[in-house]
Every structure is written in C-alpha cells, then in structure tokens.
Amino acid sequence: MSQSLTTQVLIIGGGPGGATTAALLARQGFDVVLLEQQAFPRYHIGESLQPSCLRILDELGIRQQVEQMGFIRKEGSIFDWGGQTWSISFQDSSELPYAFQVVRSEFDQLLLSHAASEGVAVHEEAEVKEIDFSDGRPRSARFVDATGREGRCAFEVLVDASGRTGMLATRYLRTRRFHEAFRNVALWGYWHGTDPPPEGPKGATASCSFQDGWLWAIPLSVETLSLGAVMHKSRLKALRERLSLEEIYETAVQSNALVRNMATPGERVGPLRAETDYSYAASEFSGSGYYLVGDAACFLDPLLSTGLHLATFSGLVAAASISSTLREEVDENDAASFFNASYRRAYVRMLVVVSAFYQMHAGREEYFREAQRLTAGDYSDSDLVKAFINVVSGVEDLKDAGKVSPGDLLDSMVSLYAEHHGFVREMKSGGSLSLAEIKKGMARTQVVEDVQVEFSLTPETAVNGLFVRTGSRLGLERAAL
Numbered sequence: 001m002s003q004s005l006t007t008q009v010l011i012i013g014g015g016p017g018g019a020t021t022a023a024l025l026a027r028q029g030f031d032v033v034l035l036e037q038q039a040f041p042r043y044h045i046g047e048s049l050q051p052s053c054l055r056i057l058d059e060l061g062i063r064q065q066v067e068q069m070g071f072i073r074k075e076g077s078i079f080d081w082g083g084q085t086w087s088i089s090f091q092d093s094s095e096l097p098y099a100f101q102v103v104r105s106e107f108d109q110l111l112l113s114h115a116a117s118e119g120v121a122v123h124e125e126a127e128v129k130e131i132d133f134s135d136g137r138p139r140s141a142r143f144v145d146a147t148g149r150e151g152r153c154a155f156e157v158l159v160d161a162s163g164r165t166g167m168l169a170t171r172y173l174r175t176r177r178f179h180e181a182f183r184n185v186a187l188w189g190y191w192h193g194t195d196p197p198p199e200g201p202k203g204a205t206a207s208c209s210f211q212d213g214w215l216w217a218i219p220l221s222v223e224t225l226s227l228g229a230v231m232h233k234s235r236l237k238a239l240r241e242r243l244s245l246e247e248i249y250e251t252a253v254q255s256n257a258l259v260r261n262m263a264t265p266g267e268r269v270g271p272l273r274a275e276t277d278y279s280y281a282a283s284e285f286s287g288s289g290y291y292l293v294g295d296a297a298c299f300l301d302p303l304l305s306t307g308l309h310l311a312t313f314s315g316l317v318a319a320a321s322i323s324s325t326l327r328e329e330v331d332e333n334d335a336a337s338f339f340n341a342s343y344r345r346a347y348v349r350m351l352v353v354v355s356a357f358y359q360m361h362a363g364r365e366e367y368f369r370e371a372q373r374l375t376a377g378d379y380s381d382s383d384l385v386k387a388f389i390n391v392v393s394g395v396e397d398l399k400d401a402g403k404v405s406p407g408d409l410l411d412s413m414v415s416l417y418a419e420h421h422g423f424v425r426e427m428k429s430g431g432s433l434s435l436a437e438i439k440k441g442m443a444r445t446q447v448v449e450d451v452q453v454e455f456s457l458t459p460e461t462a463v464n465g466l467f468v469r470t471g472s473r474l475g476l477e478r479a480a481l
C-alpha cells in the first residue's frame with residue numbers, strides 16, 4: 001500500500017541546506033516532512049566551514065554539540081596564490097574568530113538528527129521522483145522508498161534542497177545557467193602522514209595556485225589531510241590526451257611548493273575521487289510556493305569554501321520567509337522576493353571575490369580592496385584586511401540579512417564583476433568605459449543575467465525594508481523607514 005502524507009512544508013534533501021531549513025521551521029511549530037534519498041551517514045565533499053557557521057549553529061542550538069565532536073578548529077586561511085603567500089586569521093575579526101574543518105558524514109548526520117529531534121518527519125532512503133504542479137505552483141511530490149514502495153506527499157510550500165541535482169531548477173523550471181569561466185573539475189584524495197604548513201593560523205585551509213588551476217589542503221584530523229586539485233574541464237581534457245587522472249593529480253600536487261612540502265612525507269590512502277564542480281545559478285531562487293536552498297539554487301567554485309555558508313545561510317533566510325507567510329504576516333510574493341534578493345546577493349558577492357582570485361596575478365592588496373568594495377560597511381584603508389575576512393567568512397551576509405538595500409552595493413558588484421571578465425577587458429581595449437556601458441556589455445553573458453535580476457529591484461518592490469528576525473520567533477519584519 002502506498003504512503004500518503006500531508007504537510008505544511010516539504011523539503012527535498014537532508015544535506016546542510018535542507019536540514020537547517022527543516023529544523024528552524026519545525027522549531028517554529030510548523031509541520032515539516034523531509035525526504036532524503038540516501039541513508040545517513042553518507043559521504044560528501046565540502047569539508048571546510050567559514051566562521052559564519054557559528055551564528056547558524058547558535059541559531060540551531062547545536063554549537064555546543066559541534067564543539068564536542070572533535071573537529072579541527074579552523075582559525076584562518078592560507079593563500080599561496082599567483083606568486084604571493086599570505087594568511088588571514090579569523091581572530092583579526094573578533095566577531096566570529098574560528099570555524100571548523102568537518103568530516104561531512106558526521107556533520108551532516110548531526111544536522112539531520114537535530115532536525116528530527118525538533119519534530120521534522122525525516123524519511124531517509126526516500127527519493128523524490130516527481131513533483132506535481134497545479135495553478136502554477138507545486139502541490140505534491142511522488143517518492144519511492146528503499147523497498148520500492150511508492151508514496152505521495154501533499155504540501156503548501158516546497159523547499160528544494162536537493163543539492164547539485166537541483167530537481168526543480170533542472171527538471172521543471174529549467175532555470176539553471178552555468179558560468180563558463182568556472183566549468184571546473186575537481187580531483188581529490190585523503191592523505192596520511194603529511195606535514196602541516198610551515199606557518200599560518202592553526203587548522204587553516206591552504207588554497208594554492210599552480211599553472212593549471214588551484215589546490216586545496218584541508219586538515220580533517222591529526223592524521224588526515226584532504227587534498228584536492230581544481231582545473232578547467234578544457235585543461236583537464238587536454239592533459240587527458242597524454243596522462244591518466246592519477247598522473248594529472250600527482251603532477252598537480254607536485255606543482256606547488258607549499259602543497260608539495262606538506263604532502264611529501266605522507267601518502268594518499270583510499271581512492272582518487274573526481275567530480276565536476278561547474279558553477280551555476282538558477283535565474284529565480286524562489287517563486288509561487290517554492291524556495292531553492294543551497295546548491296539546488298546556485299553553486300560556486302569551492303575556492304573560498306563558501307558552499308556550506310551559502311547552504312545554511314539560505315536555509316535560515318528561507319525558514320524566516322516561510323514562517324512569516326505561513327503565519328500570514330507577510331505576503332507570499334514579498335517573502336519570496338526577499339529570499340531571492342538576499343540569497344542572490346550573498347552568492348554574487350562571493351562570485352565576485354572568486355572571480356578576482358582567478359585573476360591570478362593580481363596581488364594581495366587588490367583582493368582586499370575588492371572585498372572592501374563589496375561590503376556596504378565604511379572600512380578605512382587600514383581595515384582592508386578586515387573587510388576581506390568579513391566577506392570571505394560570510395559575516396557580511398549575516399549583517400545584510402538584517403537590512404537589504406540593493407542600490408549602490410549592487411552597482412559596485414556589477415562593475416566589479418564586469419572588470420573580471422575577459423569580454424570587458426576586450427571592450428576596454430577600445431577605451432575606458434562607463435558603468436552603463438559595462439552593464440550593457442555584461443547583458444551579453446548569461447552570468448550577468450543573474451546579477452540583473454537583483455539589479456532590477458527598485459525601492460518600490462517589497463524586498464526593500466524587510467529583514468530577518470532571528471531568535472525564538474523567526475520571521476521577516478518590516479524595518480521602520
């Protein structure tokens with residue numbers, strides 16, 4: 001006999017995005033069903049957190065538990081990039097002084113169990129196969145459990161947190177757009193017996209460039225180092241003509257002195273893993289009766305370890321938006337627009353910084369200046385490092401969730417984004433360009449369409465003046481003008 005479920009909110013996917021949204025909604029007293037296709041704990045890549053996780057873990061009420069799980073404390077990041085080496089310490093930005101390097105199977109299991117303990121009906125090994133729409137909104141989902149038994153779940157609101165599968169955006173809405181510049185492939189493995197970097201903050205992630213791309217080195221425990229290489233798929237294809245994947249990976253590891261020195265005393269244990277990590281964004285992150293959370297909405301090259309920040313941040317904003325609409329405090333369209341703008345801005349902000357890094361030969365000062373221009377805060381020149389840390393660690397997004405004011409910040413993002421793409425450099429060779437001309441040029445690229453969605457917001461739209469109220473009564477609130 002098939003199962004028939006009815007709920008206020010259905011969440012597809014029990015990763016960090018889905019589990020965060022689910023737990024926060026259940027705590028507000030809403031009925032939540034979560035369907036996850038795999039049995040947890042399950043393997044997942046994406047191991048380096050940013051300090052913004054502390055706020056989210058506090059909001060969820062599980063910081064203490066995470067502190068006790070024995071994960072490595074990440075006190076900063078090391079960059080060996082474009083011929084310069086430097087590190088940033090989160091201690092310099094005292095708001096959130098550290099993050100964690102996590103074994104994802106354990107971290108994700110904790111988040112999902114926590115959601116269940118808050119009252120979410122979690123069904124593991126339940127794969128959503130189909131979503132039914134009527135009157136322009138999703139109404140129910142068909143799923144199949146591990147025994148092959150079918151079920152159906154009717155809901156008021158759907159949260160797609162299915163990760164890079166992105167069920168709604170890829171199969172139904174067809175709104176996913178890839179960013180050509182970041183059509184990358186990652187190769188990685190786990191190493192034992194390695195050396196730590198010679199200097200830098202404790203537990204830091206090292207991000208190191210080499211001629212074909214960049215490498216990550218993430219200490220997961222005293223004995224295990226996660227070591228990955230990322231390169232454009234066209235470069236990998238060219239290398240594949242004469243080398244195996246193993247050889248390409250080994251060559252990459254040997255190509256950067258910092259990584260080579262860390263890896264040399266050790267050895268890789270277990271298989272070499274590979275995944276495409278193409279960056280993309282859906283043209284809409286929310287709409288009538290649905291929200292796209294985490295990677296289901298957008299994905300960004302993991303250079304700055306922003307995936308979990310974006311997944312949990314979007315989970316928080318989605319939970320606040322949905323809470324307010326279910327309580328009939330805020331119009332459904334206003335809440336969806338607010339979510340779309342907040343999450344998109346968080347994403348674009350990181351996209352711009354990552355783009356800047358890809359200009360490998362720009363120097364350290366340039367990255368910091370970039371971060372400053374992306375933050376609405378008024379940082380003096382001497383505070384550039386702090387601005388950079390704040391952007392990269394996600395603090396700025398948490399501040400912004402309090403008050404969304406599109407305007408100047410977006411202008412600055414759009415022009416910065418433009419500066420970092422080849423087509424604008426080509427245009428620039430014909431003379432200097434005004435911001436209006438740059439925007440016109442950007443309209444030709446698909447990435448920029450995404451930026452323009454937010455750009456088209458005006459002060460009359462409902463996004464303006466709404467902010468996230470965290471705490472015991474999570475929701476959206478109108479700021480006094």
Ligand SMILES: Cc1cc2nc3c(=O)[nH]c(=O)nc-3n(C[C@H](O)[C@H](O)[C@H](O)COP(=O)(O)OP(=O)(O)OC[C@H]3O[C@@H](n4cnc5c(N)ncnc54)[C@H](O)[C@@H]3O)c2cc1C
Nearest residue numbers: 013015016017037046048128162163186294295302307308
């Ligand atoms: C190579 C690489 C390195 C990365 N490194 C980092 C890093 O260092 N730091 C960082 O923060 N991020 C990193 N990321 C990104 C990070 O992994 C993701 O951003 C993060 O996992 C997103 O969380 P999520 O909840 O949106 O999706 P996921 O964690 O992918 O969870 C989605 C869940 O949905 C389930 N699901 C999918 N389809 C269905 C269905 N039809 N029915 C039911 N369930 C379904 C899946 O089983 C899965 O459990 C990296 C990514 C890659 C590819």
